[in-house]
Amino acid sequence: MEKRAIFSSRTLPYLLLLPQMAITIIFFYWPASQAIWQSFLMEDAFGMSSEFVGFENYRLLFEQPEYYRAMVTTIIFSSFVALFSLACSLLLATQADKNLRGGETYKTLLIWPYAVAPAIAGVLWIFMFHPTMGTLSRPIRVIGIDWNPMLNGTHAMILLILSATWKQISYNFLFFLAGLQAIPKSVIEAAAIDGSGPLRRFWTIIFPLLSPTTFFLIVVNIVYVFFDTFGIIDAVTGGGPAGQTTTLVYKVYADGRLGGDLGGSAAQSVILMIIVIALTAIQFRYVERKVQY
């Protein structure tokens, strides 16, 4: 179908493009270029002056053992959250896809957590797992685990993974459910007649047919954990204890906002920006190829 519109003057099309361009430039290109410029500058201790230092900020950054630790933390954090949230939401979606009494209610309820703001989600989880006042901390202690996410880095990470996963399940669930509903029923029925039990059917038919959705979600989830978990981390652990739950994004905030190292923080932002661009490029490349069929 021909979708080209013909404009008689040159001004109108540019005028129509203007709002979108303005938004993109003001809220993306301008801050991004500011960050890139900032990453080449170094300020004095009082923020009175700054000088151009080239790649000095990057060099210093890659000399910091904390930066590598934040990288490892981020990788652990994002792998677990992506894995758990994808697995849980896939399980929930396959169950919700069945013809159940009240199925619509389950679906709606499963989508709700996505509407909760990250910081509020973090606070909710603290209420449950706070070492002294958490409602669920007591039963955990009763079974003999010295639960303390305030002091124990592993416990803090577990708590973060749980809350970030919980937050992301709804989103993945929606996509998986849509993906499942797009699979023709007769294909599943044909497989059933072909002697394939429910589990075998899932792994040989449904899961491969969902792979475009799964791949898309893996990328989206990694981006989510890299960037959008800031609120949860800030509310639950504040990057602690002793920096053990500081991810790359949280470190940008901690170094720049709390540490006052604007140049170093900007350099980290630029690196993160490159990571996102790379992830998005991979995603487009594969989504366009439809992954497998």
Next chain:
Amino acid sequence: MAGVTLDTVRKIYAGNVEAVKGVSLGIKDGSFCVLVGPSGCGKSTLLRMIAGLETISGGAVKIGDRVVNEVEPSDRDIAMVFQNYALYPHMSVYDNMAYGLKNRGTPKPEIEKRVKEAARILAIENFLERKPRQLSGGQRQRVAMGRAIVRKPQVFLFDEPLSNLDAKLRVQMRVEIKRLQRALGVTSIYVTHDQVEAMTLSDQLVVMSGGQIEQVGTPSEVYRRPETRFVATFIGSPPMNILPGKVEGPGRVSVGGQIIAVTDMRDGLAPGTAIEVGLRPEDVQAGTAGASALTMDVDFVEELGATQLFHGKVAGADFVVQASTGQIAADAKSLTLTVEPGNVHLFDPQTTKRLGRV
């Protein structure tokens, strides 16, 4: 191989909707049974119950001597061809056909032998490595058939398999399905709303309406001696003409004052009883005026090439006459019609049942 027996099979959906109302039917081993009826008559539901894709609300379905009501579809030893083919889009043609055998743990060399054999029969040997989306509709249909025949099941089920194909391909595939079924000798149950498919394919024709069986018989029995008015008007194209009439005496009825002789008429019908008289468009002779002749006012003529259809009215009711082209002048305004006594069908206006000899 095995026959299929249905014993007062019922399907009741939520909300007390009865889609299949106690159907009993025996399908002989190796025969080709076609379920035909308008949409919503329960034919597909019945097929899906035999396949195990729908639960059975009442009665029993037997494949061979085994009641399969509670048996999983995979354990019924059946194969099904779906309307939209239902091929596995992510698998090659070969894997599509091999899937059912793999699931049953068939050894690899045997799978390869059977798939190759089926591909040869269906002439799809050159497409084995392709994905379904790279195939045309007819080729996909063949793959779906291949997937069914490699399994060597006891029963083939077809759910309107040709309705997604274009008219020409449909005729071609119809012939192939018939040939294939003859060659393999597997009991087949075929659902369609197309009466031409139903007539040409079936050994046993089952006409369904409103969740019930209207008539079971060979295609020629159903055509020659329809048991209800529904069957009479559903089977045959153009459909049978139905005229209001009256009983005059044994072997005689009248339509619009004209007496018509009837061979197949129930004894003991009181003269004056209202009756419906069915005449097939192709059974009516036009032109020769006689003692028992009907007069038809012609409205228009449809050209079909070899034949012509004359549309008009007889005794106030719509009427169609089919005649070889050239037999009747195409500009005729009025026709005189006669019919063989053996080609007159009588139906009860209340029960719509045939009033033939018992």
